[in-house]
Amino acid sequence: MTALLDALLLGAGYNAALVAIGASLLGFAAGASGTFLFLRKRALVSDAVAHATLPGVGLAFIAMVALGGDGRNLVGLLAGSAVTAVIGLLAVEWITARTRLAEDSAIGAVLSVFFGIGIVLLTVIQSMAQGRQAGLEGFLLGSTAGMLFQDAVVIAVGGSLAVAATYVLRRPMTLVAFDAEYARAAGVNVRHMDLAMMGLVTAVTVIGLKLVGLVLIVAMLIIPAVTARFWSERSEHVVWSAGLVGAVSGYTGAALSASAPALPTGPIIVLVCAGLFVFSLFFAPARGVLAAMLRFWRFQRRVHLRQGLLALARAEPIHDAFTLRVLRQKGLIRADGVATEAGRAQAAKTARDEHRWAIAREVHQDTALTGRYDGLTPIEAVFTRDEIAEFDRRIGGPTMVASGGPG
Amino acid sequence: MASEFVQFSLTPILIGSLAAVACALPGNFLVLRRQALIGDAISHVVLPGIVVAFLVTATVSTLPMLLGAAGAAVVAVVLIEAIKRLGRIEPGAAMGVTFTALFAAGVLLLEQSDTSSVHLDVEHALMGNLESLIWLRGTGWDALVDWRALQGLPPELGRMAAACALVALLTIVFWRPLKISTFDEGFAQALNLPTTAIGLGLVVVAAMAAVAAFDAVGSIIVIAMFICPPAAARLMTNRLESQVAWSVVFAIASAVLGYVLAGYGPGWLGAHNAVSAAGMIAAVSGAILALACLFGPHRARIGAGKEASPV
Numbered sequence: 001m002t003a004l005l006d007a008l009l010l011g012a013g014y015n016a017a018l019v020a021i022g023a024s025l026l027g028f029a030a031g032a033s034g035t036f037l038f039l040r041k042r043a044l045v046s047d048a049v050a051h052a053t054l055p056g057v058g059l060a061f062i063a064m065v066a067l068g069g070d071g072r073n074l075v076g077l078l079a080g081s082a083v084t085a086v087i088g089l090l091a092v093e094w095i096t097a098r099t100r101l102a103e104d105s106a107i108g109a110v111l112s113v114f115f116g117i118g119i120v121l122l123t124v125i126q127s128m129a130q131g132r133q134a135g136l137e138g139f140l141l142g143s144t145a146g147m148l149f150q151d152a153v154v155i156a157v158g159g160s161l162a163v164a165a166t167y168v169l170r171r172p173m174t175l176v177a178f179d180a181e182y183a184r185a186a187g188v189n190v191r192h193m194d195l196a197m198m199g200l201v202t203a204v205t206v207i208g209l210k211l212v213g214l215v216l217i218v219a220m221l222i223i224p225a226v227t228a229r230f231w232s233e234r235s236e237h238v239v240w241s242a243g244l245v246g247a248v249s250g251y252t253g254a255a256l257s258a259s260a261p262a263l264p265t266g267p268i269i270v271l272v273c274a275g276l277f278v279f280s281l282f283f284a285p286a287r288g289v290l291a292a293m294l295r296f297w298r299f300q301r302r303v304h305l306r307q308g309l310l311a312l313a314r315a316e317p318i319h320d321a322f323t324l325r326v327l328r329q330k331g332l333i334r335a336d337g338v339a340t341e342a343g344r345a346q347a348a349k350t351a352r353d354e355h356r357w358a359i360a361r362e363v364h365q366d367t368a369l370t371g372r373y374d375g376l377t378p379i380e381a382v383f384t385r386d387e388i389a390e391f392d393r394r395i396g397g398p399t400m401v402a403s404g405g406p407g
Numbered sequence: 408m409a410s411e412f413v414q415f416s417l418t419p420i421l422i423g424s425l426a427a428v429a430c431a432l433p434g435n436f437l438v439l440r441r442q443a444l445i446g447d448a449i450s451h452v453v454l455p456g457i458v459v460a461f462l463v464t465a466t467v468s469t470l471p472m473l474l475g476a477a478g479a480a481v482v483a484v485v486l487i488e489a490i491k492r493l494g495r496i497e498p499g500a501a502m503g504v505t506f507t508a509l510f511a512a513g514v515l516l517l518e519q520s521d522t523s524s525v526h527l528d529v530e531h532a533l534m535g536n537l538e539s540l541i542w543l544r545g546t547g548w549d550a551l552v553d554w555r556a557l558q559g560l561p562p563e564l565g566r567m568a569a570a571c572a573l574v575a576l577l578t579i580v581f582w583r584p585l586k587i588s589t590f591d592e593g594f595a596q597a598l599n600l601p602t603t604a605i606g607l608g609l610v611v612v613a614a615m616a617a618v619a620a621f622d623a624v625g626s627i628i629v630i631a632m633f634i635c636p637p638a639a640a641r642l643m644t645n646r647l648e649s650q651v652a653w654s655v656v657f658a659i660a661s662a663v664l665g666y667v668l669a670g671y672g673p674g675w676l677g678a679h680n681a682v683s684a685a686g687m688i689a690a691v692s693g694a695i696l697a698l699a700c701l702f703g704p705h706r707a708r709i710g711a712g713k714e715a716s717p718v
Contacts (some may be wrong), residue, residue: 043500044444099700101706104443104499105638110698111447112631116689119534119627120669120682127680137530140512215451216514219507226500262518268513272509281494289493 004259008252016258018152019144019211023250023269025159025206030217031224031246032166033200035239038225039177040197044107047093047199050205050214051111052088053081054118057139057209061125072135074151074210081139082206088114090196142213142266144254151210158207165200166239173197174235176399212266219270220246227277228283249273275367301326303375306350312339313351329349352395353379411547418560419537420666422567423628423688426620426656429571430632432578433613435651438637439589444499446633448506450626452483453531455513456618462520469566473618478616483509484607487527537666537684540564563623570619577612578651579611580609584622585609586647625685632658635692661692705712 020373037043060080065071087340088110122136135143168174176193184190200365201221208217228242247308253269282289308323318324318337327333332343339347356379361370372382379388430446437443453476457702460475470558544550544559551557578585588595588602595602617629640653665688670681700706 017669038497038500039498041499043497043503047444047447047503049523095700099703099706101438101638101641101700102441104441104445104620105438105634105641108443108447108630108634109638111694112627112634112689113693113696116631116683116686116693122679123680123683123686124673127678127682136518140530140533153592216507216511218503219511222500222503226494226496228497228503230494248458264514267514267518270507270511271515274511277504277508281490282570287495 004256006136006259008255012162012260015147016142016254018149019147019258019265020251020254022147022152022155022159023211023254023265024209024247025163025250026157026204027220027224027246027248027250027269027273029162029166029246030158030204030208030220030241031228031242031244032103032239033162033197033204034221034246035167035225035228035235035242036173036177036197036228037201037221039174039235039238040194042103043222043225044104044218045198046205047218048092048107048111048114049085049089049202051118052091052114053085053206053209053214054139055121056081056084057136058118058121058125061136062121065128074148074154075149077136077139078154078206078209081209082202084114085202085205089202111329115374135361138213139209140208140213140215141264142211142216144211144257144265149209155207158203160184162200162203163243165196165203169193169196169200170236170239174239177234212269215323216266216270219273221253223270223273223277224249227273227280229286230280233286243320245273245364260284284313299376305330309343309350310354312343355395356388356391359394360387361393363391408550410545410547413506413550414543415541416666416670417545418542418564419684420663422540422561422564422623423537423662423666423684424659425564425567425625426628427636427662427688427692428655429567429574429616429660430613430620430629431636431654432574432651433609433616434633434637435640435647435654436585436589436609437613437633437643438641439647440606440609442610443634443638444502446613446617447630448483448487448502449610449614450621450629451506451510452513453618453621453626455479455509455516456536458516458520459515462516468620469562472622475478476618476621477611477614479509480618481611484610484614491539493522531580531625532621533621533625533627534683535621535628535685537624537628539668539679540623562697567619567623570616574612574616581605581608590647624688627689628685631689632661632694635689635696636661639692639696639699639703642706645705657692657695661695662690665689665691 034043034046037046054395057077057080060077061071063080064073064076069076076323085252090101091110092106095101095109101109105225120272125136172183172193173196175186176186176197182188184195203218204221205214205375208220212220224242224246225238227245228238231241232238249272250269253272254265256272257263257268280288285291304320304323304326307320308318308327311318311323312327318327324333324337327343328335332338332346333339357370357373360379360383361373364370369382383391413587427520434443434446437445453469456476456479457472458475459479460471464471486509487498487501490504491498494501496504514660523612540561540563541558542550542556544553544556584595584600584605587598588600588605592602595605613633617626617633620629620632623691636654636657637650639657640650643653666684668691669684669687673679673681
């Protein structure tokens with residue numbers, strides 16, 4: 001536990017602190033830019049982009065070795081991965097635009113083929129003299145063990161640039177994500193915005209390769225956005241909360257993984273993020289599962305309460321067990337089913353309101369008002385006090401049935 | 408020369424082809440139903456399934472692993488559906504959330520458990536071990552009729568053949584309902600076909616094919632074969648029957664060509680070491696798809712005629 005606390009407070013060593021800061025910056029950038037991808041309903045394109053980075057890493061290594069360099073230079077490897085990622089992205093767009101294949105087939109084809117080519121290149125590198133300790137497999141699932149200061153700087157600078165670009169482009173990208181036609185009419189170049197969005201996603205993917213690896217970087221782009229969506233209906237809130245979710249999971253995940261052995265950074269970050277997602281799925285206000293269940297439960301109670309009160313007013317027997325329970329809990333009937341004082345009063349009010357609604361439907365031609373009758377909306381919420389007084393006047397006072405009918 | 412081929416190349420090529428066909432058959436319907444990425448999701452969640460099976464049984468035997476992987480695939484499908492409905496999230500994102508989280512859990516379990524003594528690691532899961540499925544007793548073509556030599560065949564061959572046969576049989580038996588519900592779900596419902604069950608059954612069969620193939624050839628081939636041959640076949644014809652036939656041809660061609668290129672290609676270029684066969688098979692299937700995209704007779708979308716494409 002203290003090890004975790006140490007790590008959370010950046011006290012678990014220089015390297016761990018670097019990783020934690022880098023991971024939170026990356027998480028923020030991925031969450032914020034991934035939101036637009038999610039809102040545009042193209043979340044899985046990032047999967048193709050991520051897998052398409054692998055051949056670039058291999059080619060960059062081979063090229064750098066052929067030029068007499070080290071081959072493990074992170075900037076060089078990332079530059080190579082960006083090139084093939086963009087080629088992969090363009091391939092997805094080209095297949096979708098020019099053939100009858102749907103986008104999901106294009107994504108799947110590009111990701112598997114590029115990944116296959118990448119694996120072929122990795123085996124080529126393994127057979128090279130300089131390739132034995134290349135450690136390029138680390139890009140599959142991320143590896144933070146040998147992270148250098150300059151690697152962390154690359155991640156930090158890249159992450160900050162991605163966040164800044166997201167901030168600058170947030171309005172047009174939101175517009176395009178919600179209504180591409182309207183955006184086009186408003187003078188936004190939809191194609192350029194799409195390219196900018198995918199460019200951001202590519203940048204985040206490339207930056208995240210070292211930290212979480214290409215198989216799992218997709219999670220950092222998708223899960224924070226989906227999680228944040230539960231908490232807000234406003235896109236700008238979703239963008240920044242997604243960034244926050246990504247940053248928190250990046251930071252916590254990196255700290256967790258530094259606190260004990262055999263806790264690989266990438267998977268832990270993703271699992272922390274998935275934990276936040278599951279929490280939001282169940283407990284988010286308004287959109288969460290629990291909130292939906294509560295809403296349903298309250299609605300059910302209100303329906304049963306009203307039916308029970310109407311039955312009391314008409315002196316009809318109540319058989320439904322749930323209705324009886326609701327009435328009893330509210331103190332409207334006694335244990336033996338007889339209405340209490342309060343029960344009779346509320347029953348009378350419910351019956352009178354029902355009568356008022358009936359009058360309202362006769363008097364008012366405005367269906368926008370009378371159409372709001374659903375048995376649950378209180379009449380005071382729809383009509384003014386004067387109008388209700390008018391309904392009451394039409395209903396008239398109590399009449400004595402015994403004295404020979406109304407009159 | 409012949410004996411070397413039979414010993415070292417015949418069985419991997421056969422297993423690769425069988426795996427490719429087993430994945431391509433259900434892949435045809437997945438591509439048409441726009442569920443191509445189900446294959447991607449399944450092949451990711453196979454990893455946690457296999458790790459859990461290993462942790463429960465503590466052995467690397469085949470049956471529990473297949474069961475674990477199939478169980479994980481079903482769990483993933485259920486989870487995707489649940490997240491989609493409970494959270495009102497679009498299918499692609501729900502899929503992305505599910506398979507990445509499960510894959511991460513699989514990697515973590517793998518790191519946490521002591522699997523150093525057995526051959527179980529992420530790279531193996533991704534790339535498979537097609538090259539190691541050799542037939543040492545196959546010392547020549549005449550070994551094909553030698554019972555003793557045949558007993559030395561790698562067990563993956565029999566397993567893959569059985570899986571492929573089962574997938575083919577199911578495809579033939581359920582051909583009509585599959586075809587109808589794929590092209591016109593409303594019409595299928597009007598005919599009282601259980602469309603939900605058909606959809607789920609298709610996913611389960613795809614999962615089975617993926618799991619069986621995964622064991623022998625790794626998940627790259629699985630994803631590539633689910634999508635590339637059927638997608639290429641889709642550009643060749645307008646008839647489902649011929650599309651399936653084309654996809655089988657493309658799948659086998661990818662497997663054979665890919666293996667040969669990986670095994671012998673570097674030698675032709677003067678290098679000594681073979682490259683990954685799984686990766687090369689995926690690359691060849693991609694090349695076939697690229698050719699189909701460029702020259703396939705039915706590549707254009709209906710309605711997007713010649714005047715619409717400014718090439």
